[in-house]
Structures are given as structure tokens and as C-alpha cells.
Amino acid sequence: xxxxxxxxxxxxxxxxxxxxxxxxxxxxxxxxxxxxxxxxxxxxxxxxxxxxxxxxxxxxxxxxxxxxxxxxxxxxxxxxxxxxxxxxxxxxxxxxxxxxxxxxxxxxxxxxxxxxxxxxxxxxxxxxxxxxxxxxxxxxxxxxxxxxxxxxxxxxxxxxxxxxxxxxxxxxxxxxxxxxxxxxxxxxxxxxxxxxxxxxxxxxxxxxxxxxxxxxxxxxxxxxxxx
Amino acid sequence: xxxxxxxxxxxxxxxxxxxxxxxxxxxxxxxxxxxxxxxxxxxxxxxxxxxxxxxxxxxxxxxxxxxxxxxxxxxxxxxxxxxxxxxxxxxxxxxxxxxxxxxxxxxxxxxxxxxxxxxxxxxxxxxxxxxxxxxxxxxxxxxxxxxxxxxxxxxxxxxxxxxxxxxxxxxxxxxxxxxxxxxxxxxxxxxxxxxxxxxxxxxxxxxxxxxxxxxxxxxxxxxxxxxxxxxxxxxxxxxxxxxxxxxxxxxxxxxxxxxxxxxxxxxxxxxxxxxxxxxxxxxxxxxxxxxxxxxxxxxxxxxxxxxxxxxxxxxxxxxxxxxxxxxxxxxxxxxxxxxxx
Numbered sequence: 160x161x162x163x164x165x166x167x168x169x170x171x172x173x174x175x176x177x178x179x180x181x182x183x184x185x186x187x188x189x190x191x192x193x194x195x196x197x198x199x200x201x202x203x204x205x206x207x208x209x210x211x212x213x214x215x216x217x218x219x220x221x222x223x224x225x226x227x228x229x230x231x232x233x234x235x236x237x238x239x240x241x242x243x244x245x246x247x248x249x250x251x252x253x254x255x256x257x258x259x260x261x262x263x264x265x266x267x268x269x270x271x272x273x274x275x276x277x278x279x280x281x282x283x284x285x286x287x288x289x290x291x292x293x294x295x296x297x298x299x300x301x302x303x304x305x306x307x308x309x310x311x312x313x314x315x316x317x318x319x320x321x322x323x324x325x326x327x328x329x330x331x332x333x334x335x336x337x338x339x340x341x342x343x344x345x346x347x348x349x350x351x352x353x354x355x356x357x358x359x360x361x362x363x364x365x366x367x368x369x370x371x372x373x374x375x376x377x378x379x380x381x382x383x384x385x386x
Numbered sequence: 387x388x389x390x391x392x393x394x395x396x397x398x399x400x401x402x403x404x405x406x407x408x409x410x411x412x413x414x415x416x417x418x419x420x421x422x423x424x425x426x427x428x429x430x431x432x433x434x435x436x437x438x439x440x441x442x443x444x445x446x447x448x449x450x451x452x453x454x455x456x457x458x459x460x461x462x463x464x465x466x467x468x469x470x471x472x473x474x475x476x477x478x479x480x481x482x483x484x485x486x487x488x489x490x491x492x493x494x495x496x497x498x499x500x501x502x503x504x505x506x507x508x509x510x511x512x513x514x515x516x517x518x519x520x521x522x523x524x525x526x527x528x529x530x531x532x533x534x535x536x537x538x539x540x541x542x543x544x545x546x547x548x549x550x551x552x553x554x555x556x557x558x559x560x561x562x563x564x565x566x567x568x569x570x571x572x573x574x575x576x577x578x579x580x581x582x583x584x585x586x587x588x589x590x591x592x593x594x595x596x597x598x599x600x601x602x603x604x605x606x607x608x609x610x611x612x613x614x615x616x617x618x619x620x621x622x623x624x625x626x627x628x629x630x631x632x633x634x635x636x637x638x639x640x641x642x643x644x645x646x647x648x649x650x651x652x653x654x655x656x657x658x659x660x661x662x663x664x665x666x667x668x669x670x671x672x673x674x675x676x677x678x679x680x681x682x683x684x685x686x687x688x689x690x691x692x693x694x695x696x697x698x699x700x701x702x703x704x705x706x707x708x709x710x711x712x713x714x715x716x717x718x719x720x721x722x723x724x725x726x727x
Binding site: 169171172173174175176212213215216217218219220222223226227238252255256257258259260261262263265266269270271272273276296299300301302309331334335338339342381382383384 | 388389444447453463468476556558570573577581638651655665666
């Protein structure tokens with residue numbers, strides 16, 4: 160298992176695996192957010208400029224809101240994503256795997272001040288690199304985590320092939336490897352499938368396409384398919 | 387049990403659960419309004435179905451079923467977890483309760499840090515103020531000449547038509563400025579407390595010295611009257627809010643250095659939780675202060691008596707609020723935030 164996984168045991172007693180995000184995608188997401196914030200402020204500036212002196216007041220209020228509350232509002236109301244994070248498939252969640260609340264979102268936003276010290280998020284970057292789950296200081300204090308959002312995938316059917324009962328007793332991880340091959344193989348090119356199946360020659364005694372089909376058959380036998 | 391049989395047996399349950407999540411799990415509002423049209427899995431069944439799913443996931447992992455199946459179950463379980471363990475939506479009533487009761491309670495719970503913060507702010511302020519009365523040249527050591535000149539122009543006692551405490555800006559522009567500037571300072575005071583409390587100490591000391599210096603200088607050169615008339619109105623909220631933000635920062639720094647019988651990260655999480663709640667209160671206090679400062683404090687013609695009586699009233703109410711707020715039996719157990727440890 161990759162070590163950026165954070166495993167959280169839920170009250171139901173099952174382990175929830177969270178894929179923590181590293182500094183690079185987070186920095187890219189931040190850049191997108193900065194661009195959006197600048198855009199909003201420039202637009203607000205040109206609109207409020209029409210209002211003359213009072214406009215300056217509205218502009219400063221807009222600056223205050225965009226500066227301090229842009230991440231909070233998006234992260235809470237949009238399931239932990241700011242537009243930048245959505246673009247990079249990231250999501251902020253609570254450290255226990257649950258969704259982010261107002262309080263935690265506000266805390267991690269306030270502590271951005273410390274993470275930005277002394278320049279360009281240097282503190283945040285160091286903390287992100289040292290922490291096993293890539294958290295910046297604000298994440299630690301707010302008990303939050305930035306994770307990669309797993310794209311929903313449909314249940315892939317293993318390829319149809321007549322099930323074959325294995326004559327050799329396969330160990331658990333060998334069975335898992337066979338089934339994984341049967342599920343992922345069809346998404347790869349035939350040459351790659353053959354290359355992989357050739358590795359299993361000692362088991363199947365076959366090379367080439369025949370070996371691939373033999374492996375699919377064995378996997379279906381393991382899965383318990385009967386025709 | 388072979389995987390294929392397992393999938394065959396439970397697949398319809400997973401599909402039903404997923405369908406429910408897709409249709410009814412997204413928004414509570416939509417779910418309420420489309421209650422009658424829905425004929426799938428009942429809402430009350432969901433927690434039980436979720437626990438069942440968790441058990442099936444555990445079984446699938448234990449039996450070494452294929453990664454694709456385990457991943458699908460985990461994804462469903464994660465979506466269910468996100469839905470069932472979400473934090474309740476904020477309610478206006480709760481917010482009002484927090485401001486009236488929870489916040490003062492929280493401030494009183496942190497009385498040690500708050501006292502420390504108040505001392506760090508008020509002692510240098512008073513010391514510099516008194517010192518400049520005896521040695522007026524001290525102010526030129528604190529501020530350069532152009533800054534001093536600007537302050538003098540802002541509080542010129544001979545220019546009665548002039549709005550107090552500002553150049554030519556309008557009330558609204560200043561309102562925006564106070565919101566941006568003062569609230570940002572309040573938030574930064576809290577956050578910089580994470581640097582072992584040093585940040586908060588520095589902010590408190592410099593603010594104390596600056597405010598004391600300006601007040602002392604203006605008093606010494608005889609511009610005291612417009613200055614006091616200007617600051618009297620908003621100072622109860624603004625100065626108290628800065629002290630509270632500093633106290634929250636000190637609490638965070640102290641939790642970092644002396645976590646007690648907790649893991650350091652747990653102590654920090656607790657400090658951060660309290661700090662965020664205190665900052666929410668500070669935000670409201672500074673909003674009130676900005677409003678008063680922009681639209682009331684600057685009125686030049688208002689007689690000093692009125693301004694000072696209003697100021698005294700505000701100081702008393704802030705003090706009363708922080709001292710007595712949330713002590714009423716009616717708030718017991720309901721205010722929540724400040725009371726739970």
C-alpha cells in the first residue's frame with residue numbers, strides 16, 4: 160500500500176482509505192484559485208470605480224470577503240472543493256474522513272497566514288513535505304486533509320471466458336494477481352496482455368494469446384463463475 | 387463464498403443504495419420537496435443499509451475479493467460516510483446563541499490568556515501615553531515627521547467642519563477600509579500565535595505602543611479633545627476585540643509549547659477550534675466597531691458629553707456581556723460551543 164494513504168477507522172469498524180494529496184497538485188490548485196480571485200477583484204474594481212469615492216469602500220469590502228472567505232465558502236458549500244481544487248480533482252475533508260464543517264474550514268483559512276510565512280507558502284511547503292499526509296500547518300490545527308478525489312468507476316466485468324479450475328493450489332496473493340489481471344487486462348493492448356501472460360507460463364504452460372485466454376479462464380474459475 | 391456469488395447476492399442492494407445517494411443524497415432541500423415522488427429505498431432505512439454495506443466491505447477485504455469490487459464498495463461507503471457524518475448546517479438561532487452566550491463563556495474559560503493579552507496590550511499603551519506627557523519628544527522617536535503631521539491634521543481642533551479622524555475620504559470608503567484593515571489585523575493576531583505565541587505578543591505590544599504613542603502625542607500638543615471624541619465610540623469593541631484575538635493566539639501558542647497530557651497535535655486542534663470560535667466573535671465585534679468608527683465617531687459637531695456618555699454605555703455593555711453572558715440558566719446546555727470541552 161502506498162504510504163500517502165491515510166487509514167481512518169470509521170465508527171462502523173471499517174477502514175476508510177484516503178489518498179492524501181502532495182504539494183504539487185495543491186500548489187497548482189492554489190494558482191488557479193489565485194487567478195480566479197484576481198479576476199473577481201479586477202471585475203469588482205472596475206464596477207465599483209463607477210461609484211466614485213464610495214466605490215472604494217465597496218471594493219475594500221469585496222477584497223476582505225475574497226481574501227478571507229473565498230476558500231471557506233467554497234470548501235463548505237461545495238463539498239470541500241474550491242474551483243481550483245475541483246479542476247485538479249482535489250477535495251478537503253475532515254481528518255476523520257467526514258465532510259468539512261464551517262469551523263474547520265475557517266480555522267485552516269485563518270492559519271494560512273502562518274503557512275504563507277515568510278514568502279510564497281514556504282512554511283506550508285516545508286510542513287507539507289515533512290508530514291506523512293502532506294498537511295500544512297493549517298491542516299494540522301484544523302484537523303483536515305486534502306485528498307485526491309477518486310473518480311467513480313463502474314464495476315468492470317471480468318472478460319467472458321470458460322471457467323477453468325486450477326490444478327495447482329494458488330496462494331491468496333497469486334489469486335488476487337490473477338483476478339486483477341482479468342479485470343484490468345481488457346483495457347490494455349493485446350501485445351501488453353500477451354507480454355504479461357507470458358510471465359505466467361509456468362502456470363499455464365502456454366504462450367501468446369492462448370496463455371491470455373487460459374489466465375482469464377483461471378480467473379473466472381476463481382471468481383466462481385459457471386458459464 | 388466465491389466472489390461471483392457474493393456480487394450476485396448483494397448487487398441489487400448496492401445499486402439501490404447508490405441510486406438513493408444519487409437522487410436523494412445530494413441536497414436535503416430537494417429530498418424534502420420530492421418526498422412523495424420517491425419510491426426507492428426509504429430514507430429511514432439508510433443508516434441500517436450503510437452499516438450492512440460496511441460489513442460487506444469488510445468481508446470483501448477479508449476474503450481478498452478483487453480490487454475493483456473492493457474499490458466500488460469503498461467508494462459507496464465513503465459517500466455514505468460523508469453523508470451520515472456531516473456537520474449540521476449552521477442555524478441562525480444557534481449563531482445568536484453563540485454570540486450571546488457561547489462566546490462570552492469561551493472568553494471567560496480562557497481568562498488566563500485573556501488577562502495576559504490585556505496586560506501585553508494595555509501596559510505599554512499606558513506607559514507610552516504617560517511617558518509622552520512628560521517627554522513629548524518621545525513621539526518623534528516612535529513615528530517619523532510625516533506620520534506625525536498626518537495625525538495632527540486628522541485631529542486639528544481649530545478645523546471644526548472637518549470630519550474627525552480622517553483625511554478627505556467619505557464615511558463609506560472608510561467603512562470598507564476599517565473592515566479590510568482592522569479585521570485582517572484581528573485574524574492575523576490570532577494566527578500568528580501559532581509561532582509559539584511570539585507573533586501574537588509582537589502584534590499586541592506594537593499595537594499598544596502605537597496607540598499609546600498617538601494618543602500621548604496628540605494629548606501633549608493639545609489636540610486631545612478631537613482625538614478622544616473620535617476614539618471614544620468604537621474603542622470598546624475594537625480594543626477588546628484585539629485583546630481577545632491576541633488571547634486566542636496566546637492560547638494556540640501555549641498549546642503548542644505546553645500541550646499537557648495530550649498529544650501536541652490534539653492540543654493544537656483544540657486551540658485551533660477555540661481560536662476559530664473566538665475569531666468568529668472578534669469578526670462580529672470588529673464589524674460593529676467599523677460601523678461605529680465610520681458613521682458615528684467621525685461626526686465632528688457632536689458635543690463631547692454625548693460622545694463620552696455613549697462610549698461609557700458601550701464600555702459597560704461590552705463588559706457586562708463578557709462578564710455575565712451565558713451565565714443565565716436558560717443557556718445551560720444549549721449554548722453548546724463555549725460550554726463543551
